[in-house]
Amino acid sequence: MSEIVSHHAHGISLQRINAMVLRYWYLLMSSWPRLLELIYWPALQIITWGFLQNYISQASGFFAKAGGTLIGAVILWDILFRGQLGFSISFLEEMWARNLGNLMMSPLKPIEFLLSLMIMSLIRLAIGVIPMTLLALFFFGFNFYAIGLPLIAFFCNLIFTSWSVGVFASGLVLRNGLGAESIVWTLMFAVMPLACIYYPVEVLPVWLQYVAWALPPTYVFEGMRSLLIDHVFRADLMAWALAINAILFAASFAVFLALLQSAKRNGSLLAGGE
Amino acid sequence: MRLLSQWLNDGHMQQRGTGQAQAPNQPPAADQDGSAAIEVVDLVKVYKTTRAVDDISFRIARGSITGLLGGNGAGKTTTIAMIMGLVLPTSGRVSVLGAKMPEQRYDVLGRMNFESPYVDMPMRLTVRQNLTIFGRLYAVQQLRERIDQLATDLDLKEFLDRSNGKLSAGQKTRVALAKALINEPDLLLLDEPTASLDPDTADWVRQHLETYRKTHNATILLASHNMLEVERLCDRVIIMKRGKIQDDDSPERIMARYNRDTLEEVFLDVARGRAREGAPEDAP
Numbered sequence: 001m002s003e004i005v006s007h008h009a010h011g012i013s014l015q016r017i018n019a020m021v022l023r024y025w026y027l028l029m030s031s032w033p034r035l036l037e038l039i040y041w042p043a044l045q046i047i048t049w050g051f052l053q054n055y056i057s058q059a060s061g062f063f064a065k066a067g068g069t070l071i072g073a074v075i076l077w078d079i080l081f082r083g084q085l086g087f088s089i090s091f092l093e094e095m096w097a098r099n100l101g102n103l104m105m106s107p108l109k110p111i112e113f114l115l116s117l118m119i120m121s122l123i124r125l126a127i128g129v130i131p132m133t134l135l136a137l138f139f140f141g142f143n144f145y146a147i148g149l150p151l152i153a154f155f156c157n158l159i160f161t162s163w164s165v166g167v168f169a170s171g172l173v174l175r176n177g178l179g180a181e182s183i184v185w186t187l188m189f190a191v192m193p194l195a196c197i198y199y200p201v202e203v204l205p206v207w208l209q210y211v212a213w214a215l216p217p218t219y220v221f222e223g224m225r226s227l228l229i230d231h232v233f234r235a236d237l238m239a240w241a242l243a244i245n246a247i248l249f250a251a252s253f254a255v256f257l258a259l260l261q262s263a264k265r266n267g268s269l270l271a272g273g274e
Numbered sequence: 275m276r277l278l279s280q281w282l283n284d285g286h287m288q289q290r291g292t293g294q295a296q297a298p299n300q301p302p303a304a305d306q307d308g309s310a311a312i313e314v315v316d317l318v319k320v321y322k323t324t325r326a327v328d329d330i331s332f333r334i335a336r337g338s339i340t341g342l343l344g345g346n347g348a349g350k351t352t353t354i355a356m357i358m359g360l361v362l363p364t365s366g367r368v369s370v371l372g373a374k375m376p377e378q379r380y381d382v383l384g385r386m387n388f389e390s391p392y393v394d395m396p397m398r399l400t401v402r403q404n405l406t407i408f409g410r411l412y413a414v415q416q417l418r419e420r421i422d423q424l425a426t427d428l429d430l431k432e433f434l435d436r437s438n439g440k441l442s443a444g445q446k447t448r449v450a451l452a453k454a455l456i457n458e459p460d461l462l463l464l465d466e467p468t469a470s471l472d473p474d475t476a477d478w479v480r481q482h483l484e485t486y487r488k489t490h491n492a493t494i495l496l497a498s499h500n501m502l503e504v505e506r507l508c509d510r511v512i513i514m515k516r517g518k519i520q521d522d523d524s525p526e527r528i529m530a531r532y533n534r535d536t537l538e539e540v541f542l543d544v545a546r547g548r549a550r551e552g553a554p555e556d557a558p
Contacts, residue, residue: 022406031398098392105360107383264361
């Protein structure tokens with residue numbers, strides 16, 4: 001039996017999670033286009049929407065009163081969207097590199113793999129969103145951090161949703177190969193109209209409102225509007241979002257495991273292609 | 275607890291085959307008595323309507339080198355993938371180093387490793403970064419020294435800090451081999467280990483594998499199309515065709531049985547359905 005290896009077959013290993021985070025960090029640092037891409041789109045988004053907000057604030061009394069709702073919504077949407085992308089792109093890197101077989105054959109467990117992707121999603125998000133918030137402050141005088149403690153509740157709920165979607169999309173790619181890659185890029189956009197990012201839930205038809213309230217981001221965006229317009233923090237909305245997130249997170253993980261098992265039955269783990 | 279166990283072990287319930295209590299970091303009991311490194315019993319894999327592996331059984335002794343031969347679509351890669359636990363069998367069972375696959379795979383994954391043309395090392399990372407990451411995944415102690423040792427053994431020193439994507443095919447194969455040996459595995463599974471290598475590098479890799487087997491009493495199972503490689507390296511050859519085992523013996527005895535001078539001639543006999551002399555066609 002090999003003596004150079006310490007055997008920790010059971011439980012979760014921080015060392016293996018750390019190894020995977022290091023792998024993605026090396027990758028990110030080795031490629032300036034990857035780094036630039038993280039900052040480029042969020043910066044473009046905030047500048048475009050910020051100027052739009054400035055324009056409609058001048059034309060509409062409501063927007064003048066509800067200063068920052070549009071910019072706040074753009075930043076929170078980016079946390080949701082980039083959080084999922086940060087998770088899923090790191091996963092896709094393994095598919096593109098044809099490295100998944102090496103990982104699946106190593107002692108790395110799926111839960112450790114997913115945890116490392118979550119950590120990477122936070123790192124990538126920080127690289128993209130922090131400059132975005134600074135641009136919002138500099139160009140439009142909107143201090144995102146002035147939201148204060150409620151920001152933590154907003155952030156946690158959005159990041160949990162993004163991870164759930166990321167886990168689910170990664171499972172689909174794992175099972176169906178890179179032919180399913182477009183799902184990773186587009187799945188979150190299906191949530192966009194229903195999560196009521198830029199408008200209140202009441203705008204939707206009644207039957208669609210039930211669907212909207214089944215999505216945790218809806219509670220966050222409603223909560224943000226309540227905070228910025230009425231200056232009231234709705235803890236009840238955050239609690240609902242957290243409860244639904246817990247269910248979504250468990251369900252996405254169960255689906256991922258089921259898809260992993262299906263990939264093993266189907267033999268697609270070594271193929272990895274289309 | 276059951277759900278948690280499933281989450282931790284990619285959907286497989288952790289099973290203790292004998293029902294006896296076992297210390298978590300000890301090798302499974304069947305391995306301690308020196309039994310087979312790999313045991314495959316009545317293994318079948320069906321993909322939709324294709325029977326990729328059709329009821330095969332074999333045992334591979336510890337410390338041996340076994341070659342898995344067969345044409346394209348013979349079922350070699352699927353068999354190796356089932357041994358690794360990357361493909362689930364339709365029926366039958368596999369145990370590796372005494373652990374039932376796939377249920378107990380995490381008990382033995384740290385003692386195995388593999389190399390395959392179906393996977394790559396990340397291209398943008400340097401050789402040293404790749405080996406560091408895999409060393410950490412395998413919990414290799416004194417990793418820096420281990421990487422230096424592998425760099426010396428496999429002649430990687432001059433490109434240790436170069437991106438994997440900038441290496442030649444031969445250099446990449448040596449890096450993949452370094453990754454496969456990073457944890458000094460007791461069991462090494464190799465799929466076409468010298469494919470796309472020039473004869474000199476291929477010979478060098480074979481020499482290294484032979485040395486590794488001798489110095490570590492390791493078990494090696496390799497799938498190959500290179501008959502000379504199999505003749506030179508393997509104590510035993512398993513020939514597969516259309517998912518079934520066609521023959522299973524030492525290279526010398528197989529060549530004698532088919533009345534051929536080389537394994538390549540035997541391979542052609544099997545591939546083209548020519549019956550060996552004095553034996554019924556397709557009988558193992």
